[in-house]
Amino acid sequence: MSGPAATARSATPMTPPTATLAQQALGYDFDGLPADVVTLAKQCLLDWLAVTLAAWDDPLVGILVSDAEEEGGNPHATLIGRGRRVARAQAALINGAASHALDYDDVNMWMSGHPTVTFTPALLAQAEGRQVSGRAFIEAFVSGYETASRVGWLVQPSHYARGFHATATIGAFAAAAACGRLLRLDAATMATAFGIAGTQAAGLKSVFGTMCKPLHAGLAARAGLQAARWAARGFTSRGDILECAQGFAATHSQDFNADKALGPAPQGFHIRNNLFKYHAACYLTHAPIECVKQLRLNHAIQPQDVRAITLKIDQETDKVCNIQQPASGLEAKFSLKLTTAFALAGIDTAAMSSYSAANANDPRLARLRDKVAIDFQNGWPHTLAEVRVELANGRHVEARFDSGVPEGDVARQGDKLVAKYRALATPVLGEAKAEALLELVQRLETLDSIDPLLSATGR
Template structure:
């Protein structure tokens, strides 16, 4: 880390950059991508609100009562902004169908947006202000990820929870209009409350991580606004966030001179309802089935070549629940080769883990780790009963540069997930979200996102 006096002032630099952002500073690409992130967040949160993890959380938290100032998405209920951030954040990650950025090896939007939306309802902010604050937080969360990569994630921290708390604080601080000094204080408050373990993947704690990040960030910004103190160099100081949670410290990457759309352009959207590091392998498996037409019965051997980072993330060899199935390379590849719809949330129910066809394919698969592969690349090799060998690969870490095409795919995903829950109202909500940042009232937007049941 070096001596404190010689250490670059990363925290204050990030805070000043985020605090100074204005809507007029945003590129067309940044606005488009932020809208797509927000649309996708609602797409996964509305059905996610019905998941058991969210029901348990609501039953526990709402018993205490709170001023009903913020919406619980996918529910007719309202609660305090802090409660809404926690519950909506957990709901948005409960299906593990939300977006990813490899700069943090985590999920940015589920950490950033829930607290922003709750705060916006509470203070009456419009969609322009929310979109600006979202982009500011997105920049900070990715730069903080770059500061500590790859050691932070490699050591066992779930970056969505930890680094996500910093980004959420940045977003909420920007929405509150805090200056650079007060924003840096908020980052320090968030840093000292941030926690989240990768060992919890496959359990209800993983979606809770997103809710806690949103809650931590919102509370940190509000406390800082009231005069609560912390260190303003929390990211870089001795025994600070980077020093205690990573062996890496890359201030030049964190403070890279680049526009605000630099990191959001690399946002990765999910089209399979499983851990993102399974997506390259799923796409490769689908390609093998579609291009070569090999029936699952004819497959006699499967090899899955992936980077080592997947080993402690999505390498559950014999999952026993639908949630664990989302973190199993072997089973998700088996599903792809068997023609199962991995984009449907109903596919990942507990029963899928015991289906004989899938178990047979799962158990014949071997995992090969290749250190030359980037984080989201995979290759799948199959051998058939007639001694043929087929190979396909996919790097799921490459973002789509055709934003119109991406927008159409995300609208289709939204309709598939939201219409069964909201019915005809889903089209009205989609229209409001595709125009997000037009100065619309957040109260009106959030009203559309609340289920009548």
């Protein structure tokens, strides 16, 4: 958007998004939530706990913990998987970064990012020790989730295309909404919290493949937590940060989709479009992985049978996950070619151990990786892929997959997530503790306080 349209975008719209979204964020009451939305919120929480526990000993988490311990502070909030407490803002930062460290957490394409990792660490930090019930937690959880998607609609697609990591930027608003709902802010104060969050919202896609990408989730959680707490204490900011001249939309995007952001959510709630990960890599690699898995299994393809591989995928993925020659496990998660090679070689793309420097530098896998040619398409869904494999005998086989379609059966999805949770949490907690934590999540709405759930996350 340019010229007159950009100027018009800075004017106050008929329905101001900041005030409206602030009001909407306060309107989620447990008794009014459909049963499947409550179930989805608990599934998101379970998945978040699984990926956070699995990252308890990740090097980036160790760095942040060491820094927090040196800094000190009142130990109010639990570090997941470590059995110790730090200050609330520190816990939001560290748990947020940990939950995104493996890049194994959930996704929402309307937000163009990872929703749950941005506000759950903030919610837990704010709720601990305050007798917050499971029902109140779920209300705030849904508030954060829906706000993330609505702010995402407001500024996409150019926000992400410009190089901003929506998990970091939009996530700050989600965390502010969730914590503001928990604090029972009024609408005007919630809008102020959005203003405080908006001026902190930052995060660049250029750092993908480094520790800074998972850090973004922690920064969003901390910014939103502090924004809500500071607003409640009387800290001032603008109450129109999303739409004002030189505000969030004007500086971060060429788009301003107020009607979409404020209108009805697809299927009634944005959380119904949540996408869970079953491969421990960037979500935009998942469709190619699924294509190749189908072909390998259906046609009994062996790596030595492959002459060439052609991957058709949206052009925007080139800016996100097209590291040509990854040298580390983190970089491997953002390599379309290498993850495609993994799937073709039968490497378990769900296992975190697969994304290692050894695999990234394996000559056999590198040769297979270099047989992948990417044919970028303009205007495709980010989650759609087509793969054609040419075989040494002259045959070719093809597959197509769209990873952007949510699971239609919530109960079946729950079974898959329990299996994922057990695979990730049991090695950290042991079977008995992992099952006890699972049981608490599954009956979250019956808890008088979430403190027992947090206590159950310690090793």
